[in-house]
Amino acid sequence: MAAVVGSRQMRRLQAGLVYAALIALTAIFLFPLLWVLGLSLKTRLQVFADPPLFIWWPTFENYLDVLSRSDFLLAFVNTLVVSGGAVTLSLCVGVPAAYAFARFPFAGRSLLFFALLVMRMLPPIAVLVPMYVLFSKLGLATTRLSVVLAYATFALPLVVWIMRGFFEDLPKEIEESAWIDGAGRYRAFALIVLPLARPGMVAAAILCLQLAWNDFLFAAVLTNNATQTLPVKMMSFSAGDSGVDWGGLTASGMLVILPMIIFAFMAQRHLASGLSSGAVKG
Amino acid sequence: MQKGENAMPMLNRRRLLLTVAAGGIMAAARAVPAQNKPDKLVYIGDNQGGWKRTLTEEVGPAFEKETGIKVEFTLMPPDAWQARMKAEFGSGSSGIDVAQWSVGMAGWISPHMLDHQEVLKTIEARDPSFEWSDFLTGAKLAATYDGKLSGIPYRTTTGILVYQKALLNKAGLAQAPGTFAEFEKAALALNAPPDRYAVGLMGKQGAALYSTFASWLYSAGGRLVDFKTGEIFINDDKGVTALQFIADLVVKDKVTPPEVTTWEFDEIIAGGQRDRYVMAQTFAPYMTLINDPTLSKTGGNWSADLVPGYTDKSQSRSWVDGHFLAVPKYAKNVDWSIEFIRMACSKKWQLRSMERGNAPPRGSALNDPTMAEKLGWPPTAARSIETGVPTPAHPVWTTLELTLRTGVSEALQGQKTAKEALDAVAADWQRTLRRAGIGRA
């Protein structure tokens, strides 16, 4: 929406109001995180101060304590491996499929696409236990591979949905000239189409990453001690030995969400285009 | 996942085949004495209550020093802990070396555990001073299901009354209330909102709610259910009286801190340490932590007594629960698991664990005069355990307990009267028992 027509003063006032509103909203949205960040920098005694302390000397002992626990670092590595694996698998499998859906009107195209969408809409909890049983029988029950596969099934419909929109946006002329030049479908796809679709793939990758990094339920069921991911590790902090371990809980919480916050900043532009491309074309 | 099918992970299957081919016969349950030393043992337990600190901070390191094997403690919230064990044992996985289980699980976990009479033989051969006879009979019985001893008792708890003696005296009461009526009267006299209320209780709709209710239920003469015939007793007039009594404390008399409906195991300890209440019915060993001057504002003020009886002190009955350490059938390092359990449950370590919040099932520990003097609750606990009612061990109890949680929570919220709440519980229990194939429909 273009700026409202009016005098410069009016515009300044309106700009001021807009800023005020946005800053207030941002403050409300970010406050819980900032509060918990504060708690993570307090000692046990400071946490219990009544009224709550707003100014104090921060302490890093909670972070040091959490990071020195080898099982926390292990969980971090597991989460990286699992998320990376899920994203890679989903992109490798989903992007070509999206391309096929976008470009070629083959028999049953709409039906298949619809089926894919429907699968995305089903509550994951419906398949949780059977998936566990399936992986058990395959001998994969507590491995990271099982989690990667599970996340791939959630991410795939998302990837196909988003990428199809992107591919449909790409003008066909470039590929068609490549075909006419005798490049063949596979090469045309790999060498010409993919590079052009990179922004879409980034958006899809980010959303898949968020999905995989933040999942709790599937990781809790499909992993054990050695393979658990960060969200699962987090929940084991939620009630400690001698009262709630506030320091451990808040520090580990901050560490868990830190990578995703960094991603959010780097990627917010791509996120918007990714979410909406599926919207318009789907 | 058929009954009795041991779907071992692929790695173990290969190893088994190799060993058979080499001419040896390895029983899945019994380990060859000269076993290869693993680099760690996995212990799985719950993360509530603080009583495991001796295990995690002292026994574990001592074991590591002696044997070079690290003990990895996996402590999880109660629901997750049970789910993990059920899933791993159900699929025959060997990922757990030492399982900690509690009384209510005996029914479903017992088939997955070794016969611990055999384990005992190994332990006593290595350590004659272990003295199995020192363990309380009640604890041994609770560890036995269907005639099979399935674990070594590590902790036996019961519900007792803890109270700040000086405050009671100040209100004119020479001793702790002995009957329900006296308790209510004392509560009304001791209530001093908003800083300190009269009564603390674990009121969150969660795993602690059963122990909040059970003492009052049994002292009133109530019962839960007959697992053989399927006859339900929870909503008879005794059950209703008991539930209405504690519901009234919360809703009508308002003698409990408003946040009790969010309290579970850790929170009631913290509440006592912060002087939020004067009296509470709770786990006997919690008094150690509540009364500890280094942790608690009210350190040194607390005393213990049996829970009140309905109309007479002699009717006082409480619940008995506990935790056991056990070796699963599928464990890879059976020998080392046994060694850890031997250490943890030895007289020396169990006596030590009392100082850090545990309640060992050993007569020698509970009746130790220094401990009684220091901690206050052991003699009371010993008396309570003698007449206590153990948590049901039938596998269907987990589901029944879930429904009971709802009913008690509704009564504590004042949404329903005790009668309405327990009638709904009974109706659901009928459905559950029918689904499980118990008794008449």
Added chain:
Amino acid sequence: MDASGGDATPLALVGHRSADRRAWAFRGVFERAFIAVAVLPTFAVMLCIFGIPLLFSLYLSFTGWAPGEALFSERFVGLANYQDLLTNPVFIGSLGITFCYTVATVAAQMALGLVIALLLNIDLPYMRFLRAALVIPMMITPIVGALCWKLLLEPSLGFVNYLIGQKIVWLGQPGTAMVAVWVVGIWQNTPYVALILLAGLRSLPSEPQEAAAIDGAGWRQSFWHITLPLLRPYLLVALLLRVIFEFRAFDNIYALTGGGPANATMVMSMFTYLASFVQFDFGLGAAASWIMLLISLVTCLFFIVTIRRREAV
């Protein structure tokens, strides 16, 4: 689903059919296999990892309960699980609670999301930072977000009670627990809506609004009659996505209340979780999930049909 006409409508599938067919017929078998090669892996993965468990779950929903040490019973009990669910007051209650939660949460997310999107759409300096900041709650692990709020809502130590000066036990009473869960749901997912709508706003052509402004239309009229209708496809997508996700919300309720107090926040996914992983009654859990599934499907179909009917007019 192959829309024939209406290329003005954003939801029509783009395609230059005849040109495609010519290109397609040109190539040989190997080239034609390209489609199969491209599409099959996706369906292979979905069917094997998702489809098979889904069917197994359907089978499970017709089996009985094994409260003993075995994970599953082999007893076929027909529709007994479904019957038990539909006569279970807790389950029926959870239907109502889930419905109320979904409607209330999605409505708030849509309204607030639209406001935020409109504000963020205005071209002012430093908008990029505000946009990035507002995205953060959405990227946070839901469990962690809920635990953050649990700390904020702590009766004696939490900031919320400090701010309002009252000692409300938020998670200890049914009414306030519902409110708490609702607020956390809105906090976490409004940015999702805002992002979609913002992308939509940015893609709108500016001519209609400029023409209206020249014709003397006020801001409010311009908004109601021009912006909103053009934004419709985005609004619908955001609405559909949020309804799907809030219907099956689990993480925040699990972390905040676990379904209590007195079952006040017992949404369907929580019920299913308890049935499967606490009671270990997998048959009942499977039946409950299939009921959730059917409701989701019907809702989606309803949405799609409504959209298409509107488009066809």
